[in-house]
Amino acid sequence: MRWVVLVLLFFGAVINFADKSIIGLAAVPIMKEFNLTYTEWGLVGSSYYWLYPITGIFGAALADRHGAKKILGVLMLTWTILQFGVIAIAALPLLIVYRVLLGAFEGPYSPIAYSHADKWFPPKLRGFANSVVVGGGTVGAMIVAPILVSLITIFGWKIAFALLGLASLVWAVLFQLLTKESPVDVYKEVRKKKKEKLEKINLKDFLLLLASPTALFTTLAYFSAYTLVVWFPVWLPIYLMEAVNMPAAQMGFSVMVIGIVSVAVYTGVSMLSDYLFKKNQNWRLSRVYVVASSMVLGAILLASVIVFQNPIWVVTALCFAKGLTYAILPIGPTIMINEKRERGGLMTSILTSSGNIAGIIAPVLTGFIISVAGGSKLYGYNLSILFIAAIVLLFSILFAIFVKPSSSKDKNMMNKGSTDNSDLIFSDAK
Structure with a gap:
């Protein structure tokens, strides 16, 4: 059952990120239809994230209380309605409203998915499990790009959006029919015993926890990576076409290649992290240092495209x-959940929603930079890339210095007498 859950969470992330990225793939026809400037297009990209951080926290808290299965089902049905509703969009204001609402209801998916996967897998496999969920995002954002481009070309961008709504509906039905909320029935009893604890949270202590170096700098590292996460779906297609001079078909293929290779890279980093954790139970070595080193190298490679602009090297x-930069996406949630396991959904939502604030800033900032660059679009794109690389480099170094997760938390959970509900999962219960 755990693998069925993980596979469906993977495909849920595919749909989630396809919904995010298709707007970038349809940028040219949408901008032409509504006569949009680069600044206005940046506003469209940013609008998706205006409510995303808030609803991410709220939705994950609801999932902690009422169950991930129920909340994810409701979210997917809402995506279906919104994607079908895109057919009625006739002007920029309606396009922005649609993106705001879609972002609001898609915001909770990632933190809920990370927390839900965390229930089903032991610590030694959580990095891999989360990398699978993150991999679904990359598939949705980049690997299926040629398919989405074909749908946009053949049917038009509105019909292509509606087809993604149909995919959401199919997923919602399958998730309700094929999965369970938890690995064992006893888990329900554990949650009943903890219900009062879940209803009462000391706000002061929780805020102090979020302000701790581990939580704070993990969140900032996640934030820095997310500036790149949102840049890829909104600006990469246009960048490859306008700055690297790729035709549409080559652009779609390049986006797919970038997606495929990147999945292999950050999955490999996650598996290395899991392997080291299994060997030494050392959070600093296996989680923090591995991720920080990966992000530093990723930032350097990102900045290199400014200097070496040959299309092959750029790709x-x-x-x-x-x-390499995305390594924080699967490992960050494991660090945050480790800080307060009984509030796993809430902790991951703080992480992802805080990171998604980058989604509000990055698209608008990129559009503004390109606009003020004057006649040189390439110069504007290069400045935006350099800014993202600098942010990633800075916060990955701070992450390596200040994040010190307590290894005792997972060790306690693996003790036979632990009362944490994760013990029920580690036993490979059928």
């Missing part, structure tokens, strides 16, 4: 820059 560098 190659972006493959590894994306994969």
Whole structure:
């Protein structure tokens, strides 16, 4: 059952990120239809994230209380309605409203998915499990790009959006029919015993926890990576076409290649992290140092495309820059959940929603930079890339210095007498 859950969470992330990225793949026809400037297009990209951080926290808290299965089902049905509703969009204001609402209801998916996967897998496999969920995001954002481009070309961008709504509906039905909320029935009893604890949280202590170096700098590192996460779906297609001079078909293929290679890279980093953790139970060595080193190298490779602008090198560098920088996405949630396991959904939502604030800033900032660059679009794109690389480099170094997770938390959970509900999962219960 755990693998069925993980596979469906993977495909849920595919849909989630396809919904995010298709707007970038349809940028040219949408901008032409509504006569949009680069600044206005940046506003469209940013609007998706205006409510995303808030609803991410709220939705994950609801999942902690009422169950991930129920909340994810509701979210997916809402995506379906919104994607079908895109057919009625006739002007920029309606396009922005649609993106705001879609972002609001898609915001909770990632933290809920990370927390839900965490229930089903032991510590030695959580990095891999989360990398699978993150991999679904990369598939949705980049690997299926040629398919989405074909749908946009053949049917038009509105019909292509509606087809993604149909995919959401199919997923919602399958998730309700094929999965369970938890690995064992006893888990329900554990949650009943903890219900009062879940209803009462000391706000002061929780805020102090979020302000601790481990939580704070993990969140900032995640934030820095997310500036790249949102840049890829909104600006990469246009960048490859306008700055690297790729035709649409080559652009779609390049986006797919970047996605495929990057999945292999950050999955490999996650598996290395899991392997080291299994060997030594050392959070600093296996989680923090591995991720920080990966992000530093990713930032350097990202910045290199400014200097070496040969199309082959650009695609190659972006493959590894994306994969290495994204290493924080699967490992960050494991660090945050470790800080307060009984509030796993809430902890991951703080992480992802804080990171998604980058989604509000990055698209608008990129559009503004390109606009003020004057006649040189290439100069504007290069400045935006350099800014992202600098942010990633800075916060990955701070992450390595200040993040010191307590290894005792997972050790306690693995003790036979532990009352943490994760013990029920580690036993490989059928």
